[in-house]
C-alpha cells in the first residue's frame with residue numbers, strides 16, 4: 254500500500270466563473286463540492302453589504318421557484334433547499350380579476366402542487382453566502398470580465414478597486430454566467446462558430462407595489478394575481494412583508510400613448526379599478542413616474558460551449574421573457590445538468606469518486622459537448638414556451654374554451670396521473686426535459702382532439718339510435734328528418 258503522501262492526488266483544477274448572479278453563485282457551490290478551486294468574478298460590488306443595496310430590486314420582476322430550481326438546490330444540499338423554502342410564499346394558482354372586480358381561482362395542479370414567490374435579493378444573498386462558505390471558493394467583486402483566450406485558458410478582468418487595472422487569471426474551465434448581455438458569449442462568438450438570435454418583444458413593463466392592508470396582505474397571498482386585459486395585463490406576486498409586487502406588462506405603443514396624453518391613474522381606473530383602490534392613486538402615480546420602463550427580450554444560442562474550456566449557463570445562454578417564471582429554474586437546471594453529465598462521464602471512466610475536477614481534458618470536452626447537445630435544444634423549447642405563456646396569461650385565461658380545456662385536462666390528470674399530464678404541470682412540477690415536455694404535450698393534444706371528435710360522433714350516433722327507437726324505428730326517424738328538412742327555409 255503506498256504511503257499516503259505518495260498516493261495519486263487529484264490534480265488541482267481551477268474554474269473561473271464570470272457573473273455572481275443566481276446561476277453563477279450556484280455553479281460555484283457545485284464545482285467546489287466536486288473538488289474544483291473556484292474563482293468567481295462579479296462586475297458589481299458585493300450586494301450583501303448594506304451600502305451596495307442599489308435600485309436593482311426595482312427592475313426585478315418577482316421570481317417563482319418551482320421543481321427544477323428546487324431540484325438543483327436539493328442535489329447540492331437538501332438543507333439548502335430547506336433554507337430557500339423558508340423564504341418563499343407558496344402560490345397554488347392564478348387568481349383572475351375580472352373588470353367588475355370578481356375574482357376566480359384557477360389552481361395550478363389538481364394535486365395541490367404549487368410554485369413559490371421569492372425575492373431575488375434574499376435568494377442571491379443566501380447563495381452568495383453559501384458560495385462564500387464553500388472551501389475552495391474565492392469571490393471577487395468589482396471585477397468586470399474584459400476578454401479571454403479560451404485556448405490557453407486565460408481570462409482578463411478589470412479591477413474597479415485598483416482603478417481599472419487588468420488582472421489575468423488562468424483556468425481549466427471558464428463559466429460564463431454573466432447574464433443576458435454576456436461578454437463571455439460575445440468572446441465565444443468572436444472565436445468560434447455560434448448560432449445566435451436575439452429578439453426584443455413589442456411589450457415593456459413597469460413595476461408597482463401594493464401595500465399591506467390593516468397589517469395583512471391586501472389580497473390572497475397564496476395566489477399569483479392576474480388582471481388579464483387582452484393585449485396587456487397587470488400581475489401581482491406576494492412578498493414576505495405583506496406587500497405585493499405588481500407588474501404592468503403592456504405594448505410599448507400603449508406606454509407611448511400614456512406618456513403623450515394619458516394619465517396612469519385614469520388608465521388604472523378604467524382597466525384595474527380594484528387594484529387601484531388597493532394600491533392608492535398617489536402611489537400608482539408616483540411609482541409610474543419614478544420607476545423605469547423595462548424592455549423584454551429573449552435569446553437563443555448554440556452551442557453553449559467552446560472547445561473543452563468554456564461553457565455558458567443561465568441567461569448568458571438562453572435569456573427568456575419572464576412569463577413562465579422559468580428563467581431562474583432553467584438556469585439552476587443547467588447547473589444540475591452539467592454536474593450530472595460530468596459525474597456520469599467520470600464514473601464511466603472507472604472513477605467512482607465524485608470529484609469532477611479529476612476529469613481529463615478529453616473527458617471535460619466530452620462533458621461539454623454532451624451538455625451543449627442536450628441543453629441547447631431543451632432551453633430553446635422553454636424560451637418558446639415562455640413567450641406563449643404571455644398570451645395565455647394576458648388573454649386566454651379569460652376565454653371559456655381555454656378554461657374548459659384546462660378543467661378537462663385537470664380531470665384526466667387526476668384520473669390518469671402518469672398517462673396525462675398538463676403542460677403547466679410538466680414544466681413547473683417535473684424535471685422532464687423541456688423538449689420532451691413539448692413532444693408529449695403535442696401527442697396529448699392530438700389524442701385529446703381525436704377523443705373529443707370520437708366522443709362527438711359517438712354521441713351523435715347514440716342520440717340517433719335512441720331517437721329512432723323512440724320514434725318506432727329507423728324508417729320513422731328518416732321520415733321525421735325529411736319532414737324537418739322540407740320545412741327548412
Ligand SMILES: NC(=O)C1=CN([C@@H]2O[C@H](COP(=O)(O)OP(=O)(O)OC[C@H]3O[C@@H](n4cnc5c(N)ncnc54)[C@H](OP(=O)(O)O)[C@@H]3O)[C@@H](O)[C@H]2O)C=CC1
Nearest residue numbers: 272274275276296312313314397398431432567568580581
Ligand atoms: N427579475 C429580473 O429583473 C431579473 C431576473 N433574473 C433572473 O435570474 C435568472 C438567472 O440569471 P443569471 O443567469 O444568473 O444572470 P444574472 O443577470 O442574474 O447575473 C449575471 C451577473 O453577472 C454580472 N455581469 C455581467 N457582465 C459581467 C462582466 N462582464 N463581468 C463580470 N460580471 C458581469 C451581472 O451584473 P449586471 O447585472 O450589472 O449586468 C450579474 O450580476 C434569470 O433567468 C432570471 O430569472 C436575472 C436578472 C434580472
Ligand SMILES: Nc1ccccc1C(=O)C[C@H](N)C(=O)O
Nearest residue numbers: 314315316317347575576577578
Ligand atoms: N414569476 C413570474 C413573473 C412574471 C410573469 C409571470 C410569472 C410567473 O411565474 C407566471 C406563472 N408561472 C403562471 O403561469 O401563472
